[in-house]
Structures are given as C-alpha cells and as structure tokens.
C-alpha cells in the first residue's frame with residue numbers, strides 16, 4: 001500500500017499527532033490477519049457514503065478505505081550529509097510515497113523550539129533544504145554518468161537534459177514537486193533518478209486553540225504551503241478527541257467551529273495527494289470501500305479484491321452511488337436502467353458501486 005511519511009523538526013508535535021493517528025489503528029479492528037508495524041498508523045478514510053450503503057443493504061459491517069502514515073524518525077540539520085540518523089532518515093523518505101511535514105505554529109513557553117522561536121516558514125525551509133541537498137548529491141553522481149552515456153548513445157540525451165533541468169530547479173532552492181513541472185521537469189521521470197523532492201508534500205500546521213479560529217493566519221500558512229495542501233489541527237486536541245465517544249467528539253469540534261477532526265481532514269488530504277480514489281461494494285455482510293488509482297480499469301479494480309477476480313474477469317455491474325441512492329435499492333436501480341454492464345476496458349469512477357462477475 002502507498003504510505004505517507006511524517007517528518008518534522010523536534011518538538012513540533014509529531015509524536016502527539018502520530019499517537020492520535022495510531023490510537024485506533026483500524027486494521028487491528030477490522031482486518032484480523034493484518035499485522036501493523038509500530039511506526040505505521042492506519043487511518044480510516046472518512047466516507048459518509050458507506051453508512052448509506054450499509055442501510056440500503058442491511059450490511060453487518062462497514063469497512064472504509066485506509067490511509068497509511070509512517071513515522072519517520074527525527075530529521076536534523078545535516079541529515080543529507082549522512083551523519084548518524086541521517087542515512088536512515090533518507091532511506092525512510094525514499095520508501096514513502098508522499099511527505100507530510102508537521103509544522104509548529106502553536107506558541108507555548110514550556111515547549112522549547114529547536115531554533116529558539118516559532119517560525120513555520122523557516123521550519124519548512126529547513127526540511128526543504130535537507131531534501132534538496134540530498135537530491136543535489138544524487139545528481140552530482142548521476143549527471144557525469146548520464147553525460148558519458150549520452151556521448152555514445154543519443155537516445156540518452158533526454159535523460160541527461162532532465163537531470164540538468166532538475167539540478168537547476170534544486171540549485172535555485174526549490175523542490176521538484178513545487179517547481180519542477182513549470183521548469184519542464186517530468187516528476188515521474190525525475191523520480192526514476194531517485195530524487196526525493198519529486199514526492200508530493202502535505203503540510204500539517206499544529207495550531208493552538210486560538211489559532212484554530214484564526215482564518216487570516218490559516219490563509220497565510222496555506223500560502224506558505226502552496227502548491228502543496230495544508231491541514232490545520234491541534235495535535236493535543238486530536239489526542240483528546242480520539243479518547244471521546246463520537247457524539248462527544250463532534251460536539252467539541254463544533255464548539256471550535258469545525259465539522260470534522262483534523263485527522264479526518266488529514267486522511268482525506270493524504271488520500272487525494274497520493275492520487276487515489278475508491279469504488280464501493282455492498283451486501284449483507286459488509287459495505288466496503290476499495291482503494292484504486294485514478295484511471296484504473298474494471299479488471300484492475302477487481303484485482304484489488306482478489307487476483308482471481310482480475311484474471312477471470314468477465315464483466316462488472318456498475319451503478320453510481322448517487323443513482324443507487326436515488327432509486328432506493330439495487331432492484332429499483334436495475335428497473336430504472338441505472339445499472340450498467342461494463343467490460344474490461346471500463347475506466348472506474350470514484351463512487352461506483354460494483355459487483356464483479358468472473359470465472360474461477
């Protein structure tokens with residue numbers, strides 16, 4: 001599964017957030033045979049559609065899609081030089097599919113800031129710099145090799161050009177994710193070179209309670225994060241919310257003017273950032289969301305349930321969630337002609353409710 005690595009400077013609230021993320025590791029509850037590494041938090045993707053489906057189909061269980069977060073041990077200045085924790089840190093980043101930086105905005109005299117003052121902009125800069133330096137080191141080795149190859153084989157010229165364009169972006173102090181595409185750097189190809197800053201970023205701003213209600217502050221932080229997505233939360237509050245009954249938690253959130261928890265927002269943002277979408281299955285046993293990539297065909301989607309479903313794929317019966325709900329139930333949707341029979345070239349849409357037919 002795709003994972004999002006959580007990074008940040010010391011004392012910004014990473015552990016607090018991560019504890020909240022792992023508080024009810026959903027895998028433990030719903031997927032009995034899965035094992036979870038201690039540094040992985042598996043979070044449900046909030047999806048109100050599942051409750052509606054479960055009512056229509058009288059499902060016993062609801063199984064949401066999940067998003068996995070990995071706690072990546074402390075970044076320090078100099079990580080890119082491979083000192084101490086540095087190498088392990090970079091190896092962990094390499095494995096993550098997206099990078100989520102926790103940034104401290106909360107003021108608290110009792111919690112020391114490593115740089116002596118709270119500055120979201122310079123915290124972001126610090127981590128960028130380490131990752132950019134790591135990428136420049138990678139290119140320092142790759143460019144001479146690509147130059148040599150391009151001299152004997154013209155077909156290698158585009159790879160060299162890509163590396164040089166990436167180098168320029170990085171030397172100007174930008175991540176490839178933020179500035180690569182505009183400079184003509186294809187992120188997919190740059191990723192093949194092992195460049196870390198091609199990965200999508202998400203920023204989690206850890207706010208105190210007053211800042212949670214400060215729209216102006218949040219707008220300026222959002223600008224700081226752009227083009228990456230920003231999530232605003234209070235890590236301590238998220239911990240408390242995890243310990244409450246859902247009704248109680250919602251009431252507390254509403255008292256802060258919020259409709260959903262920061263963790264829910266983070267799960268949704270993370271899922272979106274990874275380029276994922278879901279389709280749905282429903283029956284008396286369970287209503288369930290399955291994770292697929294954008295543009296996946298019906299057989300690929302079937303393969304997520306079981307490889308046999310993909311191999312023996314015949315067809316899919318598909319109805320959009322909205323059409324199903326409007327009809328009231330599956331038979332009514334069929335009678336209304338809303339249930340389509342789709343073949344192996346069908347490209348899945350988010351929220352398709354599907355039943356696959358397959359040979360075993």
Ligand code: GDP
Pocket residue numbers: 008009010011012013014015016017106107108111206207208234235236237
């Ligand atoms: P880490 O080093 O980034 O993992 O940070 P921790 O999660 O260990 O938090 C460092 C300290 O900041 C702890 O004493 C936390 O209780 C405190 N802390 C974390 N989040 C918040 C917050 O939102 N507000 C305040 N005031 N303190 C926080």
